[in-house]
Amino acid sequence: xxxxxxxxxxxxxxxxxxxxxxxxxxxxxxxxxxxxxxxxxxxxxxxxxxxxxxxxxxxxxxxxxxxxxxxxxxxxxxxxxxxxxxxxxxxxxxxxxxxxxxxxxxxxxxxxxx
Amino acid sequence: xxxxxxxxxxxxxxxxxxxxxxxxxxxxxxxxxxxxxxxxxxxxxxxxxxxxxxxxxxxxxxxxxxxxxxxxxxxxxxxxxxxxxxxxxxxxxxxxxxxxxxxxxxxxxxxxxxxxxxxxxxxxxxxxxxxxxxxxxxxxxxxxxxxxxxxxxxxxxxxxxxxxxxxxxxxxxxxxxxxxxxxxxxxxxxxxxxxxxxxxxxxxxxxxxxxxxxxxxxxxxxxxxxxxxxxxxxxxxxxxxxxxxxxxxxxxxxxxxxxxxxxxxxxxxxxxxxxxxxxxxxxxxxxxxxxxxxxxxxxxxxxxxxxxxxxxxxxxxxxxxxxxxxxxxxxxxxxxxxxxxxxxxxxxxxxxxxxxxxxxxxxxxxxxxxxxxxxxxxxxxxxxxxxxxxxxxxxxxxxxxxxxxxxxxxxxxxxxxxxxxxxxxxxxxxxxxxxxxxxxxxxxxxxxxxxxxxxxxxxxxxxxxxxxxxxxxxxxxxxxxxxxxxxxxxxxxxxxxxxxxxxxxxxxxxxxxxxxxxxxxxxxxxxxxxxxxxxxxx
Numbered sequence: 019x020x021x022x023x024x025x026x027x028x029x030x031x032x033x034x035x036x037x038x039x040x041x042x043x044x045x046x047x048x049x050x051x052x053x054x055x056x057x058x059x060x061x062x063x064x065x066x067x068x069x070x071x072x073x074x075x076x077x078x079x080x081x082x083x084x085x086x087x088x089x090x091x092x093x094x095x096x097x098x099x100x101x102x103x104x105x106x107x108x109x110x111x112x113x114x115x116x117x118x119x120x121x122x123x124x125x126x127x128x129x130x131x132x
Numbered sequence: 133x134x135x136x137x138x139x140x141x142x143x144x145x146x147x148x149x150x151x152x153x154x155x156x157x158x159x160x161x162x163x164x165x166x167x168x169x170x171x172x173x174x175x176x177x178x179x180x181x182x183x184x185x186x187x188x189x190x191x192x193x194x195x196x197x198x199x200x201x202x203x204x205x206x207x208x209x210x211x212x213x214x215x216x217x218x219x220x221x222x223x224x225x226x227x228x229x230x231x232x233x234x235x236x237x238x239x240x241x242x243x244x245x246x247x248x249x250x251x252x253x254x255x256x257x258x259x260x261x262x263x264x265x266x267x268x269x270x271x272x273x274x275x276x277x278x279x280x281x282x283x284x285x286x287x288x289x290x291x292x293x294x295x296x297x298x299x300x301x302x303x304x305x306x307x308x309x310x311x312x313x314x315x316x317x318x319x320x321x322x323x324x325x326x327x328x329x330x331x332x333x334x335x336x337x338x339x340x341x342x343x344x345x346x347x348x349x350x351x352x353x354x355x356x357x358x359x360x361x362x363x364x365x366x367x368x369x370x371x372x373x374x375x376x377x378x379x380x381x382x383x384x385x386x387x388x389x390x391x392x393x394x395x396x397x398x399x400x401x402x403x404x405x406x407x408x409x410x411x412x413x414x415x416x417x418x419x420x421x422x423x424x425x426x427x428x429x430x431x432x433x434x435x436x437x438x439x440x441x442x443x444x445x446x447x448x449x450x451x452x453x454x455x456x457x458x459x460x461x462x463x464x465x466x467x468x469x470x471x472x473x474x475x476x477x478x479x480x481x482x483x484x485x486x487x488x489x490x491x492x493x494x495x496x497x498x499x500x501x502x503x504x505x506x507x508x509x510x511x512x513x514x515x516x517x518x519x520x521x522x523x524x525x526x527x528x529x530x531x532x533x534x535x536x537x538x539x540x541x542x543x544x545x546x547x548x549x550x551x552x553x554x555x556x557x558x559x560x561x562x563x564x565x566x567x568x569x570x571x572x573x574x575x576x577x578x579x580x581x582x583x584x585x586x587x588x589x590x591x592x593x594x595x596x597x598x599x600x601x602x603x604x605x606x607x608x609x610x611x612x613x614x615x616x617x618x619x620x621x622x623x624x625x626x627x628x629x630x631x632x633x634x635x636x637x638x639x640x641x642x643x644x645x646x647x648x649x650x651x652x653x654x655x656x657x658x659x660x661x662x663x664x665x666x667x668x669x670x
Contacts, residue, residue: 038308043300050307057311057318064322090327091318094270098314101277105310108284109303115288116296125300 019067023059030056043113043123047106054102058095065091140187141201141214143180144224144261147173152254160247167239170250174232177257181225188221189646198653198663200267208267208328208664215267215330215664218650219472223264223395226476229632230388230483231257233625237487238381240621245290245379252289256282256385263392267664269317269327272396276313276361280306283389286382287374298377305370309360316354323347330664333403333657337410348415351404355397355416362393362453364423365430371450372434376442380490383442384483387449391479394456398468401460403657417461421580424458427451428587432594441489444602445482448546451591452478458587459561462580465655466564469648474557476643477633481545481554484629488538491623492606494616531618536607538623541630543599548592553636558588560644 030052037049065088073089075081117123136143151173155166187199201214216224235253243249259279266272284306288299321327323343324335339347356367363371371390375383397420405415431450438444452475459471545554565581577585636643653659 038304046304050304050311053308053311057314060315061318064318090321094318094321097270097274101274101310105277105281105284105303105307108281109307112284112288112296112300112303115291116300119291119293119296125304126297 019069023063023067027056027059027063030059041125043116043125046125047109047113050109051106054098054106058098058102061091061095061098063091137183139201140180140183141199141216141265142203144177144184144228144265145214145258147176147180148254148258148261152251152258155251155254156248163243166250167235167243170235170254171232173254174228174235174257177228177261178225178232181221181228184216184221185218185225185646188216188218189649198660200664209326209331212271213267213328213330213664214265215660216265217653217660218646219395219399219654220264222472222476222646222650223391224261226479227257227260227264227388230385230479230629233483233629234381234384234487236628237384237622237625240619242290242379242381248285249289252282252285253381253385255279256286256389258282260388260392264395267329269320269329269332273310273313273317276392277310279389279392280310283382283386287378287386289382290379292377294377295379298373302370302374305360305367309357312353312360313357316350316352316357319346319350319353323350328664329400329403330661333406333409333661334665336404336412337408339410339412341411344411348412351400351415352419354400355419358393358397358400359423359457360393361390362397362457363390363427363450364453364457365427368427368430368450368453372438372443372446375446375449375486376440380486383445383486387445387482387486388479390449390453391456391475394453394460394475397457398460398654402654403660406655406657408658414463417463419461420457421461421583424454424456424461425583425587427454427457428591430454432587432591435591435594435598438598441493441602441606442486444598445485445489447598448478448485448595449482451595452482452546455558455561455588455591458580458584459565462565462578462584464564465651466567466648467561467584468564468651468654469644470557470560470562470564472647472650473636473640473644474554474561476647477545477553477557477636480629480633480636481542484538484626484633485542485546487622487626487629488535488542491535491616491618491626492539494618531616532607534623535616535618536603538626538630539599539603539607541633543596543603545630545633547595547599548588549596551637553633553640556637556640556644558592562588 034049034051034053034056037045037052040046040049068085068087071085071087073087073092075086113123122128151169155169158166199216200208201216202208203212203214205211231253238249238253256279259275259282262275263272263279266275284299284303287302288295317327320332323346324332324339326332326335336347360367362368375386378386401416401420405412407413409415428451431447431454434447434450435444438447456471456475459467459474541552544552548554548558562585565584566577
């Protein structure tokens with residue numbers, strides 16, 4: 019489980035960073051999305067991996083923290099996903115504006131005919 | 133009234149939130165209504181800021197007077213808290229003052245250059261205030277995103293190729309920085325099991341050594357994110373093009389935004405890694421000093437290298453960020469006191485300079501090009517004709533003389549020449565850095581003191597040269613230009629900001645005493661930790 023998660027975070031982050039360095043705006047935005055997936059998985063992994071454990075206490079019981087999943091990273095991931103989604107959407111709008119104004123999708127506004 | 137006073141700490145977040153939300157459904161045609169709401173909110177924020185500063189300054193026998201506001205009245209370990217101490221209070225006040233000035237400036241013409249300027253501006257204020265007040269790391273992230281999201285809109289306000297191009301880079305860099313922020317925060321949570329800043333500070337001294345490298349790695353990644361926001365070298369290349377391209381009122385409030393990164397570094401490095409933090413004491417101070425010194429050097433070079441005024445102002449922001457980072461890294465109480473004074477005066481002056489530049493450039497063709505493009509892109513040129521902004525304005529006489537005096541004031545403050553407050557701030561900073569133990573004979577200045585001395589003097593010299601050159605080119609060698617038409621609404625905010633730096637100079641005694649107290653309480657964070665973690669009256 020740990021290995022799968024670590025490898026997937028690594029692959030996502032690696033591809034994301036590579037795409038982020040590319041000169042086309044579409045590649046950059048996909049790179050940012052992949053990176054944010056990697057980061058979300060990373061935050062999630064900070065709650066350790068109690069498989070099948072509930073994050074919420076049963077009503078009326080004291081509960082044993084060792085058999086529970088930590089709910090805080092889950093809440094953090096949820097917030098991070100929402101914020102990341104919103105900012106990516108905003109970036110997409112700017113990307114389209116840039117495309118409209120410069121006629122190309124180069125990140126520096128070059129290559130009008132491309 | 134007492135209900136409002138009780139909940140004073142949350143008002144700097146609620147007021148702009150409500151004002152911004154109310155403005156969104158209002159049609160863009162009813163600009164006067166929007167302007168009235170915006171100004172009322174900014175004025176309210178200024179009043180709240182003054183009240184917060186006064187309350188924070190009611191110290192009991194040198195102890196930090198800290199107001200802790202528990203949202204939902206949860207204990208600090210479980211709930212989120214807002215914390216008002218001297219530093220947060222003064223930052224909130226500074227934000228409100230700068231907001232008021234640039235909002236007033238925008239009334240003359242910039243408010244009309246695109247949709248939803250006023251609402252975005254309010255959200256920007258809300259994000260800034262929230263970031264200054266929060267006592268929780270993740271909440272800090274959320275407020276950072278609020279202020280960044282608003283700043284994306286503001287940086288692009290007015291549209292045009294230059295803005296969109298600079299904005300594209302700005303947004304991409306800040307999104308990447310936000311991801312670093314998240315990695316840092318979650319690493320710290322994974323190791324320490326808490327996100328409350330006070331709780332973290334309480335846990336770090338007793339943390340097991342096995343976890344310490346991870347914690348420091350998390351803190352370092354977080355610091356890289358803040359370095360990007362504070363535009364430190366080598367991650368600050370985004371700042372100058374973005375600020376230079378942004379519309380002037382937006383740039384003025386953005387100059388406050390780069391100080392949020394500085395604020396976060398200041399708050400966290402002093403709170404989490406103070407002298408009692410065990411093995412992690414003073415973690416990262418050397419890096420802050422190096423980063424700051426190199427940033428000032430880079431800023432000084434870019435000040436000399438720039439040809440046009442907006443980029444010059446952006447380079448001044450770089451120098452001011454670098455100076456503050458280096459001062460935090462130097463880590464002495466009197467240095468930080470001077471640095472906070474310097475922060476206030478440099479933010480006021482860069483804000484005034486960004487506004488002033490637009491007026492100076494107006495006489496030239498540069499601004500006209502941008503405006504033409506804007507009008508075309510928004511296609512609402514017809515609306516403009518019925519109420520041409522400049523016909524409504526009372527045009528001030530002796531324009532060039534007034535503009536020149538304002539420019540001189542900005543130059544004096546930014547380069548740190550006497551008699552204005554920039555000089556006093558730098559002087560206090562350097563005197564603290566060279567005599568960390570007081571002015572007794574025989575103490576040898578530490579290395580950090582020499583480093584600060586050299587870069588501050590050299591960067592001040594570079595700023596003087598650059599400002600002089602820009603002043604001569606724009607105000608004296610003006611044979612082929614017409615005198616710009618400047619409205620009262622546009623010059624008053626600039627005069628207001630500069631008057632504040634004069635007031636800061638005249639009242640340097642009380643102001644410096646306040647900053648020194650703030651610095652002292654920042655260097656004794658155990659009071660902060662105690663006040664936040666132990667609920668009063670229980």
